[in-house]
Amino acid sequence: MITGDISLMRRVTNVAMLGLTGLSTLVVVSILFFILGYLLWMGGSSLSIQFFTNLPKPTGETGGGMANAIVGSGKTLLLASLIGVPIGFLGGVYLAEYSGRTFAFLVRYVTDLLNGVPSIVIGIVAYALIVKPMSHFSTLAGGVALGIMMIPIALRTTEEFLRSIPNSLREGAMALGATRSRTIFTVVVPAAMSGLTSGMMLNLARVAGETAPLLFTALGNMFWSQGWMQPTATLPVMIYTYAISAYDDWHQQAWAAGFVLLALVLTINITARLIIGRGASSARR
Amino acid sequence: MASSTVIQSAPPSAVRDFFRRLKVGEEFSYLLTLAAATLVLLIVGLIVYELVINSTESFHKFGWHFFVTSVWDPNNDQFGALPFIYGTCVTSALGLLLAVPAGVGAALFLAEMAPPRLSAICVFMIELLAAVPSVIYGLLGIFILVPAIQNYLYPLLKPLDFLPIFSGTFYGVSYLSAGIVLAIMVVPFIISVSREVLLAVPTDQREAALALGATKWETTFQIVLPNASTGVIGSIFLGLARALGETMAVTMVIGNVPKISPSLLAPGYSIASVIANEFGEASPGLHLSSLIFLGLVLFGLTIVINAVARLFILATTQRGA
Numbered sequence: 142m143i144t145g146d147i148s149l150m151r152r153v154t155n156v157a158m159l160g161l162t163g164l165s166t167l168v169v170v171s172i173l174f175f176i177l178g179y180l181l182w183m184g185g186s187s188l189s190i191q192f193f194t195n196l197p198k199p200t201g202e203t204g205g206g207m208a209n210a211i212v213g214s215g216k217t218l219l220l221a222s223l224i225g226v227p228i229g230f231l232g233g234v235y236l237a238e239y240s241g242r243t244f245a246f247l248v249r250y251v252t253d254l255l256n257g258v259p260s261i262v263i264g265i266v267a268y269a270l271i272v273k274p275m276s277h278f279s280t281l282a283g284g285v286a287l288g289i290m291m292i293p294i295a296l297r298t299t300e301e302f303l304r305s306i307p308n309s310l311r312e313g314a315m316a317l318g319a320t321r322s323r324t325i326f327t328v329v330v331p332a333a334m335s336g337l338t339s340g341m342m343l344n345l346a347r348v349a350g351e352t353a354p355l356l357f358t359a360l361g362n363m364f365w366s367q368g369w370m371q372p373t374a375t376l377p378v379m380i381y382t383y384a385i386s387a388y389d390d391w392h393q394q395a396w397a398a399g400f401v402l403l404a405l406v407l408t409i410n411i412t413a414r415l416i417i418g419r420g421a422s423s424a425r426r
Numbered sequence: 427m428a429s430s431t432v433i434q435s436a437p438p439s440a441v442r443d444f445f446r447r448l449k450v451g452e453e454f455s456y457l458l459t460l461a462a463a464t465l466v467l468l469i470v471g472l473i474v475y476e477l478v479i480n481s482t483e484s485f486h487k488f489g490w491h492f493f494v495t496s497v498w499d500p501n502n503d504q505f506g507a508l509p510f511i512y513g514t515c516v517t518s519a520l521g522l523l524l525a526v527p528a529g530v531g532a533a534l535f536l537a538e539m540a541p542p543r544l545s546a547i548c549v550f551m552i553e554l555l556a557a558v559p560s561v562i563y564g565l566l567g568i569f570i571l572v573p574a575i576q577n578y579l580y581p582l583l584k585p586l587d588f589l590p591i592f593s594g595t596f597y598g599v600s601y602l603s604a605g606i607v608l609a610i611m612v613v614p615f616i617i618s619v620s621r622e623v624l625l626a627v628p629t630d631q632r633e634a635a636l637a638l639g640a641t642k643w644e645t646t647f648q649i650v651l652p653n654a655s656t657g658v659i660g661s662i663f664l665g666l667a668r669a670l671g672e673t674m675a676v677t678m679v680i681g682n683v684p685k686i687s688p689s690l691l692a693p694g695y696s697i698a699s700v701i702a703n704e705f706g707e708a709s710p711g712l713h714l715s716s717l718i719f720l721g722l723v724l725f726g727l728t729i730v731i732n733a734v735a736r737l738f739i740l741a742t743t744q745r746g747a
Contacts, residue, residue, distance in 0.1 A: 155641040159539055165531035166540070169613055170548055173555045176566060183569075231462030239456055240463070248463045250736065251470050257664075257732035258473065258725060259671025261698045265705070265721045269476040289469060296466065322455035343557075350559020353673035353698070357706040377561045381674060384565050392569070399565045403558065410557045414550065 177403075184400020187393040192401070197363050197374070200388035207398055209365050213280065213373035214349065217359055220284025220369070221291055221348055226341055229295020236296070237303035238325050249297070256293035263289050264354035272358060278372040283359025287348045294347065298340030302333040339413035346409035350402060352377035376402050473725070481719035483712060492719065498684040500704070505716035507723065509684045513601065513694040514724075517676060518669040520605025520690065521612060526662055528609075529616030530651075533658075536617065537624035538646045549621070556614035564678035567607045572598040572679055575606070583691070596691040599681035604696070607675045612665035619664055619739065623657030624650060626743045660738030667731040671724060673698035697724045 195206030232252075236245050267286035272278055306329050314324040330337070359373050361382060366373035376398055383395035484492065488505060495506025532552075536545045576598045586592040627650050635645040651658070681693025682703060697720050708714040 151641055151644070155643040158643045158647070159535075162531040162535035162539060165528040166535045166548055169528060169532050169555070169617065170551050172610060173551050173558075176555075176558060176562070179566065179570065180562070228462050228465055231459045232466055235459035235463040239459060244463075248466055250733075252466050253736050254729055254732055255466065255470050255473075257667050257671075257728055259673065259698060259728055261671065261673045261701050262473070262477070262721050262725045262728075265480075265701070265718055266473050266476050268705070269480050269718075270472075292466060292469070296463075320452055322452050326455070346557060350557075350561065352559070352561040353702055356702055360706065377559060377674075380561050380565060381678070384561075384568055385678060395565060399562050403562055406557055406559060407554060410554055414553070 177407075180396070180400050180403055183396040184398075184403075187397040188400060189397075192394070192397050196365070197379075197394075200386070200391055203390075205390075205394060207374070207376065207379055207394070209362065210374035210376045210379040210398070211401075213359065213362070213366055214376045216280050216366075216369070216373065217283045217287060217355070217375055218345060218349055220281065221287035222341075222345060224285060224288025225291025225344070225348075226295050229292045229344075230299050230337070232292070232296040233299025234303065234325060234330070236300040238321075238329070249300075252293045252296050255289075256297075259353075260290060260351050261353040261356075264356060264358055267354060267358045275370070277370070278358060278360035280359055280366060280369045280371065280373045283355045283373065283375065284369075286354035286358045287351060290348050290351065290354065291344050294344045295341060298344070299337060302336035302340060303329055305336070306332050335416055335419075339416040342409050342413040342416075346406045346413070349409075350377055350406055352381050356381075477718060477722040477725055481715055481722050483715035484719040487712060488716075492716075493723075496684075496686055498700070500708070500713045503712045505712065507697070507716075507720055509686050510695050510697040510700050510720060511723070512686050513604075513680065513696040514670055514698070516601050516690070516694070517604040517608055517680065517696060518666060520601065521608030521669045522662065522666055524606065524609035525613045525616055525665060529613045529661075529665070530620055530658060532613075533617045533620035533624060533661075534646055534651070537621045538650060539642070549618070552614045552617050556618065560611065560672060560674045561678075563607055563611055564675040567603065567675055567679040571607060572603050575603055580691075590688045591690050594687070594689045594692055597681070597693060599679055599693050600691050601680065601687075601694045602690040604676045604680040604694075605690070607679055608669045608672060611672060611675060612669050615668060616661050616665045619661035620654075620658045623654045623661065623739065623742050626657070627653045654742055656738045657742030660735045660742070663731050663735030663738065667728045667735065670731070671698060671728050673702050677702050697721075 189206075191204050192206040193211065194208055195204055196209055197207060198205030232248070236248060240248070263286050267282050267289070271282040271285055275282075310328055310332060311324050314328040315321070319328070355375050355378050359375055359378065361378050362372045362374045380395050380398045380402065383391040383398065386392070484505065488495070492505065492507050493511065494508055495504075496508040497504045497506050498509060499505075532548075536548055540548065576596065579602075580596050583592045587594075631649055631653060632645055635649040636642075640648070676696050677699040680696055680699055682695055682699060683693040684695045684700070685692075687694065701717050701721055701724075704713070705717050708717055
């Protein structure tokens with residue numbers, strides 16, 4: 142490959158620069174291992190069964206947990222999915238199956254912009270829309286904030302996966318006399334199902350870790366939150382509150398919560414990516 | 427367009443009835459999906475509307491002076507955004523300064539040099555890195571990074587304290603800490619978008635350069651990278667937009683002091699952090715309105731940068747990455 146007439150200087154530069162790019166990759170990848178290792182170590186040692194079953198306790202008392210925050214996160218995420226997934230899915234169907242060029246471009250572009258809006262700004266909007274008129278913080282407001290954040294990715298993944306379904310499937314269904322909507326909802330969507338499911342899982346994992354939009358919508362709560370209209374504790378906000386507190390035992394709890402959150406997010410991510418990877422070899426392209 | 431496939435002749439009334447219902451169903455699913463797509467536009471419109479409406483009080487009081495005043499005093503209803511804008515810009519710039527060389531370098535490695543197997547594994551891990559929630563970065567920032575900077579990096583910077591940017595005492599929480607955390611957070615985004623853009627460069631460009639006797643590095647740096655430069659710049663802009671809007675990790679390590687200091691070692695404040703810290707307890711009125719005004723500034727800034735970044739990436743890959 143490298144012949145004799147190439148100057149030494151060029152050869153050295155070649156090897157040195159290739160090495161440098163490899164090194165930067167190594168550094169970035171090792172950060173992941175560092176994060177995982179450290180959280181495993183710190184979080185694993187502070188984790189106990191009480192963490193999952195007990196309510197938070199004031200500092201100094203042992204045996205406190207975050208059961209309410211785990212349930213609170215679950216409720217907020219459920220609400221977020223109920224808002225974000227249907228809107229994103231239907232919008233994605235429109236872009237992939239019905240839309241003309243100009244309008245589709247507009248919607249796609251605006252969706253990408255919405256995806257780039259800082260999460261704290263979404264929090265402000267949810268505050269203005271729900272907390273202010275109702276004059277109290279609530280699970281509902283937190284769910285709406287996260288729901289808005291889910292729409293862009295739900296929409297774009299739906300569009301992308303539907304587009305990857307070959308046109309012959311649509312033509313086949315229509316040749317058999319199926320109408321357009323029947324073709325879409327009984328042939329195209331089921332064919333893209335594994336991709337859609339994993340896309341939504343990734344989406345959920347992303348908002349599961351969001352903290353900023355919950356700070357002044359779901360707020361926080363040291364006790365159980367009844368129904369949907371009360372402020373609720375959530376795992377990410379608890380991590381934040383405990384981490385910036387001045388107490389060592391709360392720091393331990395923050396590590397434990399960080400461990401649980403990261404484990405959850407990474408498990409969903411890896412599962413979803415494996416599903417997509419398996420689907421890619423058979424269904425896509 | 428959606429319903430053009432039905433009804434041509436005039437069949438008996440029962441059958442026609444059936445077709446009409448079907449046609450209504452067709453229209454229904456078309457309109458439903460259209461409504462969902464339109465809703466996205468409405469939501470973005472609603473975000474703009476709410477931000478503007480709720481910040482008018484502050485805008486009427488302070489006007490454009492809001493951007494050049496550095497006093498932030500909720501007790502006396504005096505609000506100026508300069509320390510926060512300064513903090514956001516300094517930390518983001520620092521974050522990018524650290525993240526861009528590493529990110530573009532790693533993207534070059536993954537797209538051009540690495541064997542496909544190794545590249546796939548690394549890309550997978552970098553995607554996981556991008557999925558780590560920001561509050562986790564904040565947690566590690568407070569307890570690992572800040573002490574590490576204090577113990578290892580600060581002694582190295584100490585001899586440089588004649589430079590204004592490294593002067594003054596160091597408490598750990600600072601612009602520098604926030605910048606480093608931001609760098610770690612945006613690097614995965616820069617890598618994955620840059621890599622995609624680099625892969626879109628046609629193979630024959632590389633083959634031509636290699637055939638002319640260029641080394642691998644010369645091909646990569648002088649042929650492939652310039653070809654993809656618009657898209658790579660787009661990826662950097664995307665990273666910038668993320669850095670500007672990042673809230674939790676920055677709030678946890680920047681120190682939250684509304685003061686402008688030339689030194690990177692001094693504690694500061696950012697737009698997103700002040701919203702995160704004060705919004706929940708702000709009294710309705712000028713304070714809340716000023717915070718929402720800050721939110722509007724942040725929104726405008728990220729929208730513009732995102733819009734430019736998307737266009738750049740679109741120009742190189744022909745699809746909205």
